[in-house]
Amino acid sequence: MIDIAQHLAAIHRAVGTGPAEGGGEEVRVVLRRTYRAPVADVWDALTDPDRVKRWFYPLSGDLRAGGSFQLEGNAGGEIRTCEPPRTFTVTFGGPTSVVEVLLSPGGDEATDLQLTHTVPIEMARSEAGALFVGPGWDGALLGLALFLQGEVVDDPIAAANSPEVREFSRGSIDAWVAVVEASGTAPADEIAAGRQMAEAQFTPAE
Numbered sequence: 001m002i003d004i005a006q007h008l009a010a011i012h013r014a015v016g017t018g019p020a021e022g023g024g025e026e027v028r029v030v031l032r033r034t035y036r037a038p039v040a041d042v043w044d045a046l047t048d049p050d051r052v053k054r055w056f057y058p059l060s061g062d063l064r065a066g067g068s069f070q071l072e073g074n075a076g077g078e079i080r081t082c083e084p085p086r087t088f089t090v091t092f093g094g095p096t097s098v099v100e101v102l103l104s105p106g107g108d109e110a111t112d113l114q115l116t117h118t119v120p121i122e123m124a125r126s127e128a129g130a131l132f133v134g135p136g137w138d139g140a141l142l143g144l145a146l147f148l149q150g151e152v153v154d155d156p157i158a159a160a161n162s163p164e165v166r167e168f169s170r171g172s173i174d175a176w177v178a179v180v181e182a183s184g185t186a187p188a189d190e191i192a193a194g195r196q197m198a199e200a201q202f203t204p205a206e
Contacts (some may be wrong), residue, residue, distance in 0.1 A: 002164045007142050008171045010034070013179045015130040020120060027124040029117045029134055033141050034110050037105050037148045043085035045147060046101065055147035055156050056140060073157075096120050115141070127195040128186035131176050131194030135202045138172040139165065168200040 012032040041169040042189055045051045047103040061069035063079065069090065077091035085103060092099045102114045117133050124132070139160060146153075153159040157186035177195055180186050188192075 015127045025121040055143040126186040128190040128194040131198045134176040135172040
């Protein structure tokens with residue numbers, strides 16, 4: 001049994017806007033979670049294809065800075081930076097969609113993970129754009145947590161569609177809606193549309 005409430009509460013979520021590196025404005029979606037595992041182990045679980053496929057998607061590519069990656073049945077991109085075992089930055093599904101993962105040591109052999117996903121404001125429209133990606137990243141952080149706890153499944157994709165994970169995703173969508181509403185930057189109609197899209201993508205009707 002998955003402790004859904006505990007896993008939902010374990011993730012810190014934030015969304016904001018700011019200047020983009022190349023000019024213009026971008027939306028930043030930020031997630032943080034602490035794992036009871038050493039940094040080296042978490043890094044390996046994030047970057048070793050033999051381990052990634054056991055909790056996320058099959059991973060292939062030239063996995064080094066300047067190389068590229070592909071998640072089977074999902075996004076691919078370029079590897080912009082890679083500094084083991086601390087951080088990597090990749091494009092994710094397009095050149096202006098950028099994901100940065102940062103690991104830092106926590107207490108008692110724990111690891112603090114921060115994931116930041118940025119896209120141009122033109123793509124996200126407003127901070128309601130967090131609903132397009134936030135629940136998906138919540139699910140990924142859940143899968144990683146279960147894997148690091150030794151709860152390995154035969155088919156992570158099937159597990160992601162289980163009733164328990166679907167319930168987790170519903171709670172995740174509610175949490176992201178609350179974050180976007182608290183930001184005060186997204187109109188109600190965009191939040192409603194974002195929720196509808198997130199429900200269709202992450203909790204589709206059986």
